[in-house]
Amino acid sequence: MRMEEPSRPKPKEEHHAHRKVMIPVMALDGNPSEHKISAPEWFTWIRYRPDLIRRAVVAIQANRRQRYGVDPEAGMKHAVEWSGKGRGVSRTPRLKNSMTGAQAPNTVGGRRAHPPKAEHNFELKINEKEMKLARLSALRAAADPTKVKARGHRFSEHTFIPVVVEDKIEKIKKVKDLIPVLKSLGIYADILRAERGRHIRAGKGKTRGRRYRTPVSILFVVKHPGGLEGARNLPGASVKPVSHVNVEDLAPGGEPGRLVVFSKSAFEEVKRWGE
DSSP states (O other), X not given: OOOOOOOOOOOOOOGGGGOOOEEEEXXXXXXXXXXXXXXXXXXXXXXXXXXXXXXXXXHHHHHHOOOOOOOTTTTOOSOEEOOOSSSSXXXXXXXXXXXXXXXXXXXXXXXXXXXXXXXXXXXXXOOHHHHHHHHHHHHHHHTOHHHHHHTTOOOOTTOOSSEEEOGGXXXXXXXXXXXXXXXXXXXXXXXXXXXXXXXXXXXXXXXXXXXXXXXXXXXXXXXXXXXXXXXXXXXXXXXXXGGGOOHHHHSGGGOOOOOEXXXXXXXXXXXXXXX
16 A cells, blocks of 8 residues: 655745845935845845854954064074083073173073064965855844844934945045034934043053044945045044945944945945845
8 A cells, every 4th residue: 555645835925035125225314215225135035144253353354464483593683601500600601701691581681582483474364255145244233233232233223224324425525524414314413422431441452552442333334435534533433445445344343233335336246245
């Protein structure tokens, strides 16, 4: 007798997989313009991977480090000799015709015990597909108001995240012209947060040209290099052309959820990242 195979449940159709999310394009006065832009299709299926984002940021920071080291001959340019055992003194190398110790790490002017070496390699490898996935995941986190607010950024309750503004914003060159736009968009409070959070750095770095630390604020992503020059003078803000945006820009310090402002043309380029 032939047994019938149990009927398998049919897979549910994922209607949300191809659902289009429309993002309003804001005008400079803070009101939605007539145009809307569709979110990338990968917005609906990309996974949030904070572990991958952090690993990608650490790799970027490590690959940016510059090798350094001491002179291999430092502390070794002395004419020294060892008088041998049985003299009642330590076996430290000493200058010829003298009892002054030299060359050893425990002597004045001697070499260092374990100095940094220039041949040390700080680079970290990460797969190309993992780096790409990390950037997509970091961008998806930047489009989530909950994660942006959890990171500490401040914006109005009526602000639509991600913030996409018409291309006219790239022509602004002065801060005094940009501040009214940020106020109308409801994100100027984050600039004030960064300005009030500026403080003197703890540690020796304050004597090495890094006296102050400023919290990270808004990231402006533009289409053309050199656009929106005035935003560079805002506390904690940074401006990047869309072709130069990496994981560290979207998740400084490996913490995803940065407040990002896109120009319309720049966001059109971002939609191609998932290809």
